[in-house]
Amino acid sequence: MTHPRHDLFEDVAVRLDSVSLRYDTSEDILSDIDLVLKPGSFSFLTGASGAGKTSLLKLLYLALKPSRGEVSLFGRPTSNLTRDQLSALRRRVGVVFQEFRLLEHLSAYENVALPLRVLGRRESDYRADVEELLAWVGLGQRLHAKPPTLSGGEQQRVAIARAVVTQPDILIADEPTGNVDPEMGTRLMRLFLELNKRRQTTVIIATHDLGLVRQVEAPVYRLTNRLLVQDVEFGGQAARRRTDPGLGG
Amino acid sequence: MSRVKETPLLPVEDVREAALFFVVGALCFLAALAALSAKSTYGAAKSWTAEVQGELTVSLPAADRRGADDAAKIIRQIDGVRDVRVFSKDEIDALLEPNFGNRGLPDSLPLPQLVAVKADPAAPDMGPTIARKLTEAGIASAVDEHADWAGDVRRVLAIARMTAMIAVALLVSTAVAVIAFATHAALLARRDIVDVLHLAGARDRFIAGLFERRFWVLGLRAGSVGALMALGAAAIMIFTVQAHGGRSGLLPELSLDFFDLVILVITPVIAGFAARLAARITVIRALKGVM
Ligand SMILES: Nc1ncnc2c1ncn2[C@@H]1O[C@H](COP(=O)(O)OP(=O)(O)O)[C@@H](O)[C@H]1O
Ligand SMILES: [Mg+2]
Numbered sequence: 381m382t383h384p385r386h387d388l389f390e391d392v393a394v395r396l397d398s399v400s401l402r403y404d405t406s407e408d409i410l411s412d413i414d415l416v417l418k419p420g421s422f423s424f425l426t427g428a429s430g431a432g433k434t435s436l437l438k439l440l441y442l443a444l445k446p447s448r449g450e451v452s453l454f455g456r457p458t459s460n461l462t463r464d465q466l467s468a469l470r471r472r473v474g475v476v477f478q479e480f481r482l483l484e485h486l487s488a489y490e491n492v493a494l495p496l497r498v499l500g501r502r503e504s505d506y507r508a509d510v511e512e513l514l515a516w517v518g519l520g521q522r523l524h525a526k527p528p529t530l531s532g533g534e535q536q537r538v539a540i541a542r543a544v545v546t547q548p549d550i551l552i553a554d555e556p557t558g559n560v561d562p563e564m565g566t567r568l569m570r571l572f573l574e575l576n577k578r579r580q581t582t583v584i585i586a587t588h589d590l591g592l593v594r595q596v597e598a599p600v601y602r603l604t605n606r607l608l609v610q611d612v613e614f615g616g617q618a619a620r621r622r623t624d625p626g627l628g629g
Numbered sequence: 630m631s632r633v634k635e636t637p638l639l640p641v642e643d644v645r646e647a648a649l650f651f652v653v654g655a656l657c658f659l660a661a662l663a664a665l666s667a668k669s670t671y672g673a674a675k676s677w678t679a680e681v682q683g684e685l686t687v688s689l690p691a692a693d694r695r696g697a698d699d700a701a702k703i704i705r706q707i708d709g710v711r712d713v714r715v716f717s718k719d720e721i722d723a724l725l726e727p728n729f730g731n732r733g734l735p736d737s738l739p740l741p742q743l744v745a746v747k748a749d750p751a752a753p754d755m756g757p758t759i760a761r762k763l764t765e766a767g768i769a770s771a772v773d774e775h776a777d778w779a780g781d782v783r784r785v786l787a788i789a790r791m792t793a794m795i796a797v798a799l800l801v802s803t804a805v806a807v808i809a810f811a812t813h814a815a816l817l818a819r820r821d822i823v824d825v826l827h828l829a830g831a832r833d834r835f836i837a838g839l840f841e842r843r844f845w846v847l848g849l850r851a852g853s854v855g856a857l858m859a860l861g862a863a864a865i866m867i868f869t870v871q872a873h874g875g876r877s878g879l880l881p882e883l884s885l886d887f888f889d890l891v892i893l894v895i896t897p898v899i900a901g902f903a904a905r906l907a908a909r910i911t912v913i914r915a916l917k918g919v920m
Pocket of ligand 2: 433435478554621
């Protein structure tokens with residue numbers, strides 16, 4: 381399997397420069413935000429419900445344009461890219477949506493394989509990989525189940541498998557443990573850590589579950605009053621010890 | 630082979646698609662019929678024109694049978710005249726039968742003698758020439774060039790043809806508009822799927838392709854059904870006309886020829902392409918609205 385990791389010039393996976401976001405309404409939801417995520421880093425994004433976590437992640441996975449400022453992925457500013465160039469960048473980003481967004485008429489297997497179909501891969505070429513991945517998230521026996529027949533936790537794991545099946549360079553997960561019990565939450569968190577370690581995938585996880593955050597030594601960014609701050613309590617020293625010295629942002 | 634059983638990314642929507650199928654099928658039926666009639670008026674005009682070119686009827690109001698033979702002799706000598714024939718009494722009776730019934734005409738009724746002339750269609754001014762020669766010979770005559778009447782018929786048929794072609798154009802654009810609406814509705818209904826594909830890095834043309842394929846197949850199928858129904862309707866029309874003696878004054882060319890079949894075969898293809906194009910444009914436009 382070809383696996384183009386970050387090329388030499390991509391010393392930054394994600395970069396936000398003075399980014400602000402407002403919806404059609406009057407007020408900024410996010411204001412003047414700077415953020416740098418290094419390749420292979422693992423970070424949390426926290427904040428109260430409604431603080432703008434999902435909105436910030438949407439900017440990162442190129443679902444929204446910022447009202448002001450610049451979003452760069454892999455060192456490339458995205459504001460002036462063509463639609464096809466944006467598609468190419470999106471292919472390097474895996475997303476676990478807060479509400480899963482599984483396609484109900486497709487089986488668990490087909491949902492996970494969806495990004496591969498988008499890439500034009502042949503079913504015979506990826507079948508084994510997808511089955512292995514589903515086994516890895518504990519769904520080896522539920523390949524042909526449709527999402528409505530799966531439990532919340534099972535759906536979540538299908539969504540996670542779909543997000544990582546293309547071995548993306550960046551994994552963005554929006555409250556990926558929101559619908560599962562603490563035990564499953566811990567298991568899923570281990571899964572993200574493993575991806576991060578094994579493939580050097582840049583991981584950012586939005587969550588308001590501080591218990592979960594405390595399990596991992598990683599930088600924690602917190603949204604509060606439209607601003608993004610890095611939490612000293614959970615980040616800093618701990619994060620630097622866990623991953624390579626260049627980290628920390 | 631494993632690809633065959635892949636579930637389509639767009640789920641089948643039976644109710645909506647059945648309604649659309651009906652509408653597109655009906656439009657194709659009407660369009661095929663309109664195209665067939667446009668074509669048959671064209672054929673009719675052509676065959677009429679060919680038939681009557683160079684045909685003239687000379688009526689001699691004051692002549693008896695012998696006067697008619699004299700006139701025929703004079704006409705025969707004119708350059709470009711190919712055939713001259715004096716109508717018999719029976720033929721004249723037959724011509725007047727629609728007006729006077731089939732019991733023959735009273736002998737006391739003064740009737741003109743009629744001379745049928747066939748001339749080279751390319752010969753110029755045949756009518757005036759005949760009239761002049763007869764006048765010079767002291768024979769009163771009225772010359773009727775059939776092509777003059779054909780001109781009227783041709784004009785009427787040309788208008789009918791234009792009307793039929795405009796109908797075809799309108800029906801095709803209606804089909805395109807209907808499919809564009811349907812695509813829009815399908816897009817809204819499948820917003821979730823489109824979003825997921827988009828965020829997975831699917832290009833616009835990949836997403837458009839899903840809708841294009843769906844509506845291409847629908848257009849082909851609905852168009853085939855419409856064309857088959859048009860074929861059936863045309864067949865019934867032809868059968869009815871032929872069963873009643875085939876004397877359908879204005880419908881001289883009533884039969885299905887090769888080009889009619891071509892029309893029927895391309896109807897579904899045009900429907901398919903129109904559907905595809907409408908779907909593509911609608912989807913690409915809608916996607917331009919998202920990042
Ligand atoms: N599409 C939208 N249009 C308008 N306002 C929105 C939209 N999405 C989110 N918001 C508002 O933006 C704020 C942040 O929402 P969100 O990013 O979902 O926060 P979080 O994920 O932290 O709960 C909320 O006040 C929410 O109501
Ligand atoms: Mg959220």
